Amino acid sequence: MFRSMIVRSASPVKQGLLRRGFASESVPDRKVVILGAAGGIGQPLSLLMKLNPLVSSLSLYDIANTPGVAADVGHINTRSQVSGYMGDDDLGKALEGADLVIIPAGVPRKPGMTRDDLFNINAGIVKNLSIAIAKYCPQALVNMISNPVNSTVPIAAEIFKKAGTYDEKKLFGVTTLDVVRARTFYAGKSDVNVAEVNVPVVGGHAGITILPLFSQASPQANLSDDLIRALTKRTQDGGTEVVEAKAGKGSATLSMAYAGALFADACLKGLNGVPNVVECSFVQSTITELPFFASKVRTGKERSGGSARSRATLRL
Numbered sequence: 001m002f003r004s005m006i007v008r009s010a011s012p013v014k015q016g017l018l019r020r021g022f023a024s025e026s027v028p029d030r031k032v033v034i035l036g037a038a039g040g041i042g043q044p045l046s047l048l049m050k051l052n053p054l055v056s057s058l059s060l061y062d063i064a065n066t067p068g069v070a071a072d073v074g075h076i077n078t079r080s081q082v083s084g085y086m087g088d089d090d091l092g093k094a095l096e097g098a099d100l101v102i103i104p105a106g107v108p109r110k111p112g113m114t115r116d117d118l119f120n121i122n123a124g125i126v127k128n129l130s131i132a133i134a135k136y137c138p139q140a141l142v143n144m145i146s147n148p149v150n151s152t153v154p155i156a157a158e159i160f161k162k163a164g165t166y167d168e169k170k171l172f173g174v175t176t177l178d179v180v181r182a183r184t185f186y187a188g189k190s191d192v193n194v195a196e197v198n199v200p201v202v203g204g205h206a207g208i209t210i211l212p213l214f215s216q217a218s219p220q221a222n223l224s225d226d227l228i229r230a231l232t233k234r235t236q237d238g239g240t241e242v243v244e245a246k247a248g249k250g251s252a253t254l255s256m257a258y259a260g261a262l263f264a265d266a267c268l269k270g271l272n273g274v275p276n277v278v279e280c281s282f283v284q285s286t287i288t289e290l291p292f293f294a295s296k297v298r299t300g301k302e303r304s305g306g307s308a309r310s311r312a313t314l315r316l
């Protein structure tokens, strides 16, 4: 009785989904867009977002190969409806109505390169995608994965400012992979359960700007200063470790997809009003003299003019 009452109040599309068990009465509809969905990160990230029950619509965009990825992922019997879009003409359709846009579009490193060596190509890609976001879904949260994150996030901010759509609380550089690595490496040297470990990582997402705060790790393990130094270096060099192991076939994709899905989930939970969701992210900041800095960010819901918007509170 309760369920049928709810079904009658839902939109016709949602009614159909509810009957077939794909939707939930209590979970709001959320559209997630992945730009660069056919890439090394994009494909496993598309899979993980398809498995996330908070997503009702999954829009997969790339300049190539998206129809295949969308058809493949779309056969998975979970809640979200999947659509694939390809090429400039489809970008607007892919973005319209988005709550969250995740950007792994861009070239990855090869051995011997720094993330800064990707700037020339990826800055242009991020610029064009940000212009489209400002035009088609200015309210959406943006999760920037494309490197160099320390530069692509400020680039997106400048594009949004120029378009008059910038809200610093909605733009996030994804540094979750640094946290994931710090957790894994710390647990590997401690007598603690890896599933319970948390380590804040602040600063930026390149070499020595990656600052894992093992002094604030939980649970605390009694590690020597030498071990902490070695864990710090391994976390800072984690990306290079993968680039070298892949020997010219790209950089971290699977661990990055996991980390990207974790951060996107935190954003969706925040949008849905789940309290106390805290993750580290590279955001506009007043914590230091630097305009952008990675720190703990609380995602949340804010009422503004009657419509819900996400809010990020920064604290170290």
Ligand SMILES: NC(=O)c1ccc[n+]([C@@H]2O[C@H](COP(=O)([O-])OP(=O)(O)OC[C@H]3O[C@@H](n4cnc5c(N)ncnc54)[C@H](O)[C@@H]3O)[C@@H](O)[C@H]2O)c1
Residues within 6 Å of the ligand: 035, 036, 037, 038, 039, 040, 041, 042, 061, 062, 063, 064, 104, 105, 106, 107, 108, 109, 118, 122, 125, 128, 129, 144, 145, 146, 147, 148, 149, 174, 175, 176, 177, 178, 205, 250, 251, 252, 253, 256
């Ligand atoms: N933030 C992090 O922690 C982190 C971790 C790993 C990788 N990365 C970065 O993520 C980016 C992607 O890495 P990857 O391994 O998936 O690379 P990839 O080459 O496998 O995939 C990139 C995808 O982007 C697509 N693309 C290119 N231009 C596009 C555009 N204008 N619009 C839409 N899609 C476009 C390509 O067609 C390709 O499918 C790289 O810049 C890499 O350095 C960041």
Ligand SMILES: O=C(O)C[C@H](O)C(=O)O
Residues within 6 Å of the ligand: 108, 109, 115, 147, 177, 238, 239, 240, 242, 243, 251, 252
């Ligand atoms: O290291 C890279 O180039 C990719 C990414 O930033 C990573 O940390 O794995």
